Amino acid sequence: MSGIEKRKLRxxxxxLEEEVETDISTGFKDVHLIHRALPxxxxxxxxxxxxFLGKKLAAPLVISAITGGTEEAKIINTVLAEVAEEKQIGISVGSQRIAVDQPETVPTFRxxxxxxxxxxVIANVGTPQLSLGWGTEEVQTCIDMVEADALALHMNPLQEAVQVDGDTGYRGxxxxxxxLSREVSTPIIM
Structure with missing residues (x-):
């Protein structure tokens, strides 16, 4: 198993196994709905x-980028995609870097x-890959891999900085x- 596969599985x-919920409020406790007896x-x-971007959705919801690249991730992506299709809401795959580096993992995204x-469906590329030399070819590979309606350029420098083996290069x-905005015809979400 490669280093990136180990990281994705970790x-x-x-x-699934650790205490990851926060004690910080979402702010919803401060929202008070006004009763309208005669609406x-x-x-x-x-x-x-x-x-959204020319595609009809049953609700303004998107299942956010989660995973890909391992057999466990394929199971999760299968279930989430089935829900997205049934409910006609959007879905984004996790970072596709592993699939470009290790083509045998493409089915976990496809x-x-x-x-x-x-x-x-939204393709997903982490912006550190752009600083490491990724260009139009690699990005288009990710878009084509999932026949994406849009591309998310995932920007999460804090997560990368604190994550084991995180990618922390953002120069350029x-x-x-x-x-990319000039060369890729697929809409880009940032």
């Missing part, structure tokens, strides 16, 4: 439908589009993002 195990609208007139053929990323 991250999954931490999420002057029928509930069946309310729609959560949304259109399963998302296979199980969610009609919903909004801004220029690479500008280059």
């Amino acid at each position: 991250n999954l195990r931490i999420s 002057e609208i029928d509930l069946d007139e309310v729609s959560l439908n949304a259109c 399963v998302v589009r296979e199980k969610a053929p009609t919903t909004f 990323v801004y220029a690479k993002i500008k280059e």
